[in-house]
Amino acid sequence: MKTKTLLTALAMSSMLTIGLVGNAFAAPVTLTYWSGFTGGDKQAYLDLIKKFNDTHPNIQVDYQLQPWDSIAQKLPTAIISGSGPDLATPDYNVATIQQYVANGLALPLDDLIPQVGQGVLPQAVIDSFSVGGKLYAAPANYATLLLYYNKDLLSKAGIAAPPKTMTALQDDAVKLSNGNGQYGISLADNATIQMWPVLIWSDGGDLISNKCSALADPKTIGTVEKWSALIRDKKISPVGSTGQDADNLFAAGKAAFEINGPWAAGQYKSAGVNFDVAPVPVGDSGKPVTLASTVPTIVSSKTAHPKEAQTFLAWWLSKDTQAQLSTAAAYAPSRNDMATDPAITSNPTVAAFAVQVPNARLYLPTEKDFAKIDTGIFIPAIQSAEQNGNAADALKAANDQLNQLLGCQ
Amino acid sequence: MTFVTAGHRPRRWAHAGSGPLFLLPSALIIGVFVLYPIVQSLWMSLHDWSMFQISHPFIGLANYAELIHDRRFWNALLNTVIFTLATVPVQVIVGLVLAIALSRSTWWAVFLRSVYFFPVISSFATMAIVWRFLLSADVGPTASWLRALGVTPLDWLHSTIWALPAVILVGLWKNIGFTMVILLAALQDVPESLSEAAVLDGATRWQRFIHVTVPSIRHALLFTSVIAVIASLQVFDQVYVMTRGGPLFHTETLVTYMYEQGFTEYRSGYAAAIAWVLFILIVLVSIVQLRLFRYSDVD
Amino acid sequence: MSTERLPPYLLAEQTVLSRALAIIAGALVLLLAAFTVFPFVWMLLTSLRTQQEIFSNPGNLIPAAFNLDAYVKIWSELPFARLFVNSIVFAGGATLISLFFDSLAAYALSRLDFPGRTVAFYIVLATLMVPYQITLIPVFQTVFDFHWLNTYQGLIVPRATSAFGIFLLRQFFVTVPRDLDAAARLDGAGEFRIYWSIMLPLARPALATLAVFHFMYNWNDFLWPLVITSSTDMRTLPAGLTLFSGQFVVEHAVLMAGATISLAPLALAFFFAQRYFVQGIATTGIK
Numbered sequence: 001m002k003t004k005t006l007l008t009a010l011a012m013s014s015m016l017t018i019g020l021v022g023n024a025f026a027a028p029v030t031l032t033y034w035s036g037f038t039g040g041d042k043q044a045y046l047d048l049i050k051k052f053n054d055t056h057p058n059i060q061v062d063y064q065l066q067p068w069d070s071i072a073q074k075l076p077t078a079i080i081s082g083s084g085p086d087l088a089t090p091d092y093n094v095a096t097i098q099q100y101v102a103n104g105l106a107l108p109l110d111d112l113i114p115q116v117g118q119g120v121l122p123q124a125v126i127d128s129f130s131v132g133g134k135l136y137a138a139p140a141n142y143a144t145l146l147l148y149y150n151k152d153l154l155s156k157a158g159i160a161a162p163p164k165t166m167t168a169l170q171d172d173a174v175k176l177s178n179g180n181g182q183y184g185i186s187l188a189d190n191a192t193i194q195m196w197p198v199l200i201w202s203d204g205g206d207l208i209s210n211k212c213s214a215l216a217d218p219k220t221i222g223t224v225e226k227w228s229a230l231i232r233d234k235k236i237s238p239v240g241s242t243g244q245d246a247d248n249l250f251a252a253g254k255a256a257f258e259i260n261g262p263w264a265a266g267q268y269k270s271a272g273v274n275f276d277v278a279p280v281p282v283g284d285s286g287k288p289v290t291l292a293s294t295v296p297t298i299v300s301s302k303t304a305h306p307k308e309a310q311t312f313l314a315w316w317l318s319k320d321t322q323a324q325l326s327t328a329a330a331y332a333p334s335r336n337d338m339a340t341d342p343a344i345t346s347n348p349t350v351a352a353f354a355v356q357v358p359n360a361r362l363y364l365p366t367e368k369d370f371a372k373i374d375t376g377i378f379i380p381a382i383q384s385a386e387q388n389g390n391a392a393d394a395l396k397a398a399n400d401q402l403n404q405l406l407g408c409q
Numbered sequence: 410m411t412f413v414t415a416g417h418r419p420r421r422w423a424h425a426g427s428g429p430l431f432l433l434p435s436a437l438i439i440g441v442f443v444l445y446p447i448v449q450s451l452w453m454s455l456h457d458w459s460m461f462q463i464s465h466p467f468i469g470l471a472n473y474a475e476l477i478h479d480r481r482f483w484n485a486l487l488n489t490v491i492f493t494l495a496t497v498p499v500q501v502i503v504g505l506v507l508a509i510a511l512s513r514s515t516w517w518a519v520f521l522r523s524v525y526f527f528p529v530i531s532s533f534a535t536m537a538i539v540w541r542f543l544l545s546a547d548v549g550p551t552a553s554w555l556r557a558l559g560v561t562p563l564d565w566l567h568s569t570i571w572a573l574p575a576v577i578l579v580g581l582w583k584n585i586g587f588t589m590v591i592l593l594a595a596l597q598d599v600p601e602s603l604s605e606a607a608v609l610d611g612a613t614r615w616q617r618f619i620h621v622t623v624p625s626i627r628h629a630l631l632f633t634s635v636i637a638v639i640a641s642l643q644v645f646d647q648v649y650v651m652t653r654g655g656p657l658f659h660t661e662t663l664v665t666y667m668y669e670q671g672f673t674e675y676r677s678g679y680a681a682a683i684a685w686v687l688f689i690l691i692v693l694v695s696i697v698q699l700r701l702f703r704y705s706d707v708d
Numbered sequence: 709m710s711t712e713r714l715p716p717y718l719l720a721e722q723t724v725l726s727r728a729l730a731i732i733a734g735a736l737v738l739l740l741a742a743f744t745v746f747p748f749v750w751m752l753l754t755s756l757r758t759q760q761e762i763f764s765n766p767g768n769l770i771p772a773a774f775n776l777d778a779y780v781k782i783w784s785e786l787p788f789a790r791l792f793v794n795s796i797v798f799a800g801g802a803t804l805i806s807l808f809f810d811s812l813a814a815y816a817l818s819r820l821d822f823p824g825r826t827v828a829f830y831i832v833l834a835t836l837m838v839p840y841q842i843t844l845i846p847v848f849q850t851v852f853d854f855h856w857l858n859t860y861q862g863l864i865v866p867r868a869t870s871a872f873g874i875f876l877l878r879q880f881f882v883t884v885p886r887d888l889d890a891a892a893r894l895d896g897a898g899e900f901r902i903y904w905s906i907m908l909p910l911a912r913p914a915l916a917t918l919a920v921f922h923f924m925y926n927w928n929d930f931l932w933p934l935v936i937t938s939s940t941d942m943r944t945l946p947a948g949l950t951l952f953s954g955q956f957v958v959e960h961a962v963l964m965a966g967a968t969i970s971l972a973p974l975a976l977a978f979f980f981a982q983r984y985f986v987q988g989i990a991t992t993g994i995k
Contacts, residue, residue, distance in 0.1 A: 039954015428822030553767030
């Protein structure tokens, strides 16, 4: 009897000691991160995650890659039911996070700005990732679009330098098209990082202005009319291309120009295209403008480790990390204070993209009905203009649809 | 030969025998993982259901009412019906012809059977990417050959006229082998004695085909037809990969529209309503098919 | 129809016209075969080319040099062996269990008489008529409630039976003459015995066909493993290969190499099971 009590006491005290000692060497916090960065850029992210894990023994990131479709299908239900990750990139479209925020699935990142610093994140990012004055996402990357051009095709056609104005671009595109498989410009209109908005913005038009539709604005209509006429009559671009179709076309040397982001540089190089990048030509508005593309990372509102998650995000936005990301994947840094950073300026391609950050606008960043506007209203109007040449009518109809959706007039 | 009706004594539940027991494992799994989610989706269709929200307002048949006025829905329905009408007869007939032609065990028959069945075992998601390349007027191999011959290649997937035929063609490429294989297995059971008797009776090849072969394989024919119809009405994979429903919604089918509503616009309730309208359509069509085959349960 | 030579009653009909028709038919069959095979040839050849070749010279199918970079990349970037094993376990496990459960159910629905039999059959049939995309999220929720996410059982159990299989086998069982099992019942054999020793062997072509369909369907299904698993090491090969296709950058050679690798085991399984398709019923067991 006595031995038994003694043994029990011994057992319990040793368990207690182990417990106390164990706590001192607490198991690291593991953050699960559902990321959609599959494909060519994934190595850059994998390397950075590894670097974080190596330098942060107390916080480990379990980086789980899956296709974007898969995340879109599972993430909301997963977060609600508690089986979700701590961090996630919900979608490559910025506007998607509005749904997460509106339904309380995203954590407000109150600890982030204090760690990163005021005024460091680009204003476009702050504007699109904030709701009600609180920041809900951090940029996983930041990209701008430039005008890619095929140097061989241009020199063969006797064009000395890439065009600086939209009118010059149109003339060059006509010169570089032969109506039989050789195109001046590769314009995608669906399933892509949007190129048409760049054309529209550069002439002073817009899609949404003052919370109502600007599709019937004469400047918008004028731009679409001009370009779709050239597409139909002079065959400067195929019609109905997806982003991938457009990229494939440029990679095959079948198009002389393409408005595209930094991710494409690698695949064009391996496809053997002799290309370079130039700023997007200036249109009738007289002001340089291009599209910005950023992928938001949110923190689940149900996470058990809000502090650690924000520490990771702050690390992600640090100068060193951003420099490495820029060098590896040619993204512009998601910071305002690195324009003169040697890591950026030493690489001309990276520098070219980074320099455009102040001119870059996001496409429909805060529209909750983003998908409906994009696939249901805007793209069909553009495609109709390209196919049927009825830009004015198509855009006016789209304008009414959009106003109905937005609750205007 | 007299037929002892040992297995046909009228039964009550007490004498139901092992029937329900045999059915149990499948019934359980289908019940939990298939039926229950289906019922849940019906429930979802009666609500304004977004995946993001925890509570979902009940709206009765409002989703269905919205469908009636939705032009994109009717367009998708039309495309789906055209797709099915074009696919099923070709798939079943060509499959049958191939099965009959290749039902020997000569080496070339075995080889050709494997060839035709190969698309069936491949992954459609990837093969659709392959087809997108092959049909591309810009970067496809056939296009470059045609251009070399001075012919302007057809831009199948960007043409509002030819995109749907292209999608139909790829679907046939994928599935004819499936029909062929099922009917092949069924043809094994056609008693040679019947064929020989028919020849002795002076029947021509065609008469033999109609009166001996077809009736003998009618169960498999029914199966392949029903499956082909169901699969065609639910077409998704090749459309999603090749055209995303474009150009200008000319290849948008009910399921691609449903998927877009559910996972891109996050309107799960509305998507569920589309699924249920499709379900009712399939049920109706299947009933007609079963009647046409004069399907009787006593068999 | 399973003999090497044409039986006499068919030989007698070989006229000149039917010979000509046979030649035309033969040509069509070969043309169709070429059309069927071409995408695979392209896929294999593309997996051996470089990105540059694919784009600059699409019409030239033969690779300039046999470039195995794509295959090396897959091997080095994915936990290949693990994914392969997962695929075998998932597809193989689901197929074997499914063959058993499906045939049990099909036997019950075609041979055994019990109340609600017809209703049960129509319910099974009806489940085929709802597109799977709509049940994706509810099933995800159910599997989560069972705590089966990211596990083998979560992958396999929902696939351990299929309405398709039950329907297929039922249609075949219905064609088997009743005399056999009636006789066996008279002899006092239990239902399971009849099912196991008489029905199953007779249904070999159907079972072989179904085995191939199940295996290939589950092997190729990348959507289901992507929904149920979240970590790469629990995924199947096709699901893992989706990681090479990004939003912007698609590595075509790698994608084609992955597709080729993924296709190989299925091709093998099919060639092996082929011999079961064209086998006459050696003995029917009747008298």
